[in-house]
Amino acid sequence: MNLNDTISESGSSILYRLDPRVKLICVAAFSIVVALSHQMSALIFAVFLTSVVVILSGVPAGKLLHRMIVANVFIAVLWLFLPFTMTGSPLFSVGPIEASKEGARYAAMLTLRSNAIILVMIVLMATTSVTSIVHALTRLRIPDSVVYLFFFTYRYAHEIVREYTRIHNAMKIRCFTPGTNIHTYKSYAYLVGMLLVNSYERGLRIRAAMICRGFTGKFPSFDSPRIRHYDIVAMVVTALTLAGMVMFNVG
Amino acid sequence: MPVLVTGFVCAAAGVAIGVKKINADNMPKIAVLSAAFFVASLIHVPVGLASVHLVLNGLIGILLGWAAFPAIMVSLALQAMLFQFGGITTLGVNTFNMAFPAVVSFFLFRNMIMTGNKIKTIIAGCMGGILAIALSAVLVALSLAYTDRAFFTPAMVILAAHIPVMVVEGIITSFCVVFLKTVKPELMEG
Numbered sequence: 001m002n003l004n005d006t007i008s009e010s011g012s013s014i015l016y017r018l019d020p021r022v023k024l025i026c027v028a029a030f031s032i033v034v035a036l037s038h039q040m041s042a043l044i045f046a047v048f049l050t051s052v053v054v055i056l057s058g059v060p061a062g063k064l065l066h067r068m069i070v071a072n073v074f075i076a077v078l079w080l081f082l083p084f085t086m087t088g089s090p091l092f093s094v095g096p097i098e099a100s101k102e103g104a105r106y107a108a109m110l111t112l113r114s115n116a117i118i119l120v121m122i123v124l125m126a127t128t129s130v131t132s133i134v135h136a137l138t139r140l141r142i143p144d145s146v147v148y149l150f151f152f153t154y155r156y157a158h159e160i161v162r163e164y165t166r167i168h169n170a171m172k173i174r175c176f177t178p179g180t181n182i183h184t185y186k187s188y189a190y191l192v193g194m195l196l197v198n199s200y201e202r203g204l205r206i207r208a209a210m211i212c213r214g215f216t217g218k219f220p221s222f223d224s225p226r227i228r229h230y231d232i233v234a235m236v237v238t239a240l241t242l243a244g245m246v247m248f249n250v251g
Numbered sequence: 252m253p254v255l256v257t258g259f260v261c262a263a264a265g266v267a268i269g270v271k272k273i274n275a276d277n278m279p280k281i282a283v284l285s286a287a288f289f290v291a292s293l294i295h296v297p298v299g300l301a302s303v304h305l306v307l308n309g310l311i312g313i314l315l316g317w318a319a320f321p322a323i324m325v326s327l328a329l330q331a332m333l334f335q336f337g338g339i340t341t342l343g344v345n346t347f348n349m350a351f352p353a354v355v356s357f358f359l360f361r362n363m364i365m366t367g368n369k370i371k372t373i374i375a376g377c378m379g380g381i382l383a384i385a386l387s388a389v390l391v392a393l394s395l396a397y398t399d400r401a402f403f404t405p406a407m408v409i410l411a412a413h414i415p416v417m418v419v420e421g422i423i424t425s426f427c428v429v430f431l432k433t434v435k436p437e438l439m440e441g
Contacts, residue, residue, distance in 0.1 A: 188423055
């Protein structure tokens with residue numbers, strides 16, 4: 001269980017230097033347009049664009065591929081159903097069950113759509129640290145309590161994973177073998193309970209430590225929130241390509 | 252598209268109510284449960300030959316009430332960003348599908364858990380866990396079926412696949428509630 005937040009945080013490509021706000025807005029807008037696209041041409045265009053962005057970003061290929069495989073497992077499951085459950089002109093048949101062209105086309109569009117969104121998300125997370133995302137969210141007028149909750153959740157998630165591994169190892173050392181029985185479920189329930197108790201107490205300590213060090217409920221930011229010329233260029237390019245994709249869908 | 256918009260609006264309403272319940276004092280508790288929801292998806296529990304991962308939305312609902320909405324939304328957003336589960340466009344629908352059942356469990360079973368004896372706590376905890384998953388599975392199936400009729404069969408499969416999850420969650424939520432009530436009553440309050 002690994003909770004690496006970024007694939008590689010230090011890099012030199014243009015995408016590392018873009019303002020996090022610009023990146024968030026562009027990714028959100030792109031995701032929405034792609035999610036609503038229903039033309040094959042628009043989706044192929046989207047995947048092509050994201051591939052260009054991936055190459056520009058310089059994110060290591062191996063790690064990228066690993067994440068793609070994880071994300072595509074669910075899509076693979078849909079491929080098992082969609083071609084067979086949608087009616088239409090036959091493509092091929094397995095025994096008495098017939099696969100339709102419409103179903104396969106639909107599944108292909110779904111694959112393209114998901115992968116385009118997944119790729120930009122990976123690039124966003126690989127080139128932006130969670131701290132700068134927190135700052136960007138505050139500047140984008142997301143309510144403070146939601147942003148802090150986001151930050152603390154992220155902070156505690158690491159602790160909980162570590163705590164889980166610790167308790168789970170302790171169970172394994174004591175010869176705990178999970179099975180389908182009430183003992184297993186009871187053990188897991190107490191594991192979750194202990195996880196909550198320990199993390200809650202640690203959470204209070206982290207909070208107390210932050211208050212001791214002068215935490216006033218605000219996260220000061222040291223990097224200047226200035227929009228530079230390449231930020232504007234990125235926004236314009238994104239806006240133009242999104243307009244292009246909308247045209248693909250309409251025309 | 253209508254499903255995405257409806258989900259977004261309903262989730263936004265829930266989050267708006269939930270955010271009002273957050274203050275400096277209960278922030279650590281909410282964040283811990285939000286993080287626990289995030290980590291629960293990594294904990295696999297065996298069921299027969301297969302295994303299911305924990306969801307824990309019933310438990311989170313019982314402990315947090317309306318604050319389950321922001322907690323679950325934040326957690327799902329992190330999952331979307333770090334693991335590429337779900338996504339940003341479906342965040343609204345997913346939040347509602349997970350958090351609404353949590354809040355329902357809160358209103359139906361919270362009182363019984365807090366005031367009842369051990370037997371009542373066990374029963375209410377179990378029901379809370381089962382109901383939250385059952386309702387979530389129905390909501391997910393409905394969202395899929397309304398998004399496109401092509402998803403009808405996968406939606407039914409998802410619904411059927413959640414029956415063992417319901418059983419596991421019911422048992423685990425029940426034991427967990429009893430455990431927390433004995434070991435750390437502060438976590439149960441407020």
